[in-house]
Amino acid sequence: MNLTVTGLNLDVTEALREYVSTKLARISRHADNIISTTVTLSTVEKGQHKVEADVHLAGKDLHVETVEVDMYAAIDVLMDKLDRMVLKHKEKNTDYRTTPSGRETIVEAE
Structure with missing residues (x-):
């Protein structure tokens, strides 16, 4: 998985980069099946921090953003949202059928 952490009007420290990667x-x-992830950290107004994430999965692109007072809290909320979106995408792609016709095939021995 390729991870890119960028900052807009903000210096991305090693501690922030490490926190994002552990989350x-x-x-x-x-x-x-995560191909690449881009996380953008920025300051919106005084005391407001915005975190955006673009996740490129096999067959789907996910975009999540959040605004919080604390940067670490914004990263936590973003990862919770992203976790729910990934689980929802995974559940939609799960094939529950055993065979294309929907019933089991029985092989008779002669």
Whole structure:
């Protein structure tokens, strides 16, 4: 998985980069088909921090954003939203049928 962390009007420290990567480890447990992730950290107004994430999965692109007072709280809320979206995408793609006709095939021995 390729991870890109950028900052708009904000210097991205090593601590922020490490915090984002540890939080994304939880997301990668649920979806093994993550191709790339781009996280953008920015300041909107005084005291407001905005975090956006673009996740490129096999067959789907997810975009999540959140605004909070604290940067670390914004990252936590973003990862919770992203986790729910990835699980929802995974449930939609699960094929519950055993065979295309929907019933089991029985092979008779002669």
